Amino acid sequence: MKKTLILLAASAALAFGGEQFSMSDADRAMYAEMLESNPAEMFVAGGADLLEEHCGGDAGLAKFLDVSEEKLPEYIAGFPRYVKKLEGVVALDQVLQALMAQNKQKPFALKSAEMFAMSAYAKSIANDVEINIDVTANAPMKKAYALGKEVYETKRGGRGLACLSCHSSDVIGSILRTQPLPDLGDAESNSGGTWPAYRMTKSSLTTIQKRFQGCMQNALLAVIPLGSEEMVALEVYITNLGKGNAIAIPGLKR
């Protein structure tokens, strides 16, 4: 009953299925093939240089996180996670900020191109490893997950939409302005494992939290700041939807 109501609200506000033409499978395959030559690889290569210069490379990151370099990929595949040293649940970019600060450098802003590139490289260390976020690992993770779920499901803004209005299982696949609504947790979208990704509409590398902000702007929801408790919680919730998917950085998105 509740689900139907949400769907009704969404379709009234957005007129799903106005112009119902979308790409064929052949077209989609062609776009998927572009992943093989992803311009974001240049950004990630730049990110590796930045990590080396500002954080002592993979070794510096492993040391800061108190894990061996060998265990680093597995560990990174569990972000966002509770990091004791930082007294909270954090995303990878916040770890890099803390590491830069420890190294007596002015940390890159969360919304800077440098941070996008560096965090993309850092996450790519976990490429091919399955997402292993554990939302029951400890009290802070449980709390973050609950808050993330709340943010995801709370209707707000002028149109009374929640993330769930457009990303729940009953509307996935419906066409909204030529774009099928993606299943954030499935292996195809793999939202938890493919961001930072290159966005072709922006011709640049973007993080998942920036992508959330894009949806917020489009759906007229007040935009939640990067790195805020709510934003990290949302990343926890959405990453958990795709637990078990392999990490593949950088992604390539429309």
Place this chain on the structure above:
Amino acid sequence: MGKVKSLIKIKPNKYNTGDIVKVDFMVMHPMETGMRTDKQTGKLVPADYINEVKFFFNDALITNMSVWETVSTNPVFTINFKVPSEGTLKVVFKDNKGSTNEQSTKIKPKG
């Protein structure tokens, strides 16, 4: 000014002499058309695009491209190449403002 960031990728990773491999050349470049207005200043952003890309193997020209501003931002160019021997694949690229950059990679066939 720093070097323009670019990357050459050879696929597959392992190949033999005589194999035809795929060569991706990508470069970080705005590819400004000269038709876009800057939202802040309200002025036209001048055209700024890669206009020439040359692929060399051991200094012999294998492919030459004329490129226009109608190619997408951060362009990727893909060609094929039949591996004749070990050597160096070099890409020299220019933009309409007259600057030249290059990137190269080693070609190392397994057999």
Place this chain on the structure above:
Amino acid sequence: MQRRSFIKGFGVVLAASAVVPVTMMAEEAKKAPVQSPNKMNIDSAIKAITGGKALVPSSKIEFKAPEIAENGAVVPVKITVESPMTKDDYVKAIHILAKKNGNVRCTDIFLTPANGTAHFATRIKLGETQDILVIAQMSDGTFLSATQNVKVTIGGCG
């Protein structure tokens, strides 16, 4: 740490300001289009390539582009021309022309037998729905062609 709750309360006010960019874009679209600095129409571009010789539509060109492009700024194109690529018989050049762009020319690729296969792929910008013309210049002096229409849609969310 000082913090506010971002999901309750101040949603509506900020939401209103988010509408502004959309209106600005509409204003932008109303202005007269700026001309390409390299403006060239399709007839002149074809003539410059062929010198007036006939174009022969040919199935030897395998030309792939999406029927519907989800974003006109990044449209993948992929071309393979059937050819032995030997010294005596090879594809000299592959030209890509977007018929309705201000400057119809996209790329001119000059190949050699060293390529092994006559293959080229890139991504181009399309201002509107239009035909893309591919011309393959063969070593025997003939010009083969292939065309595909690409529909450009306005993107979805974000």
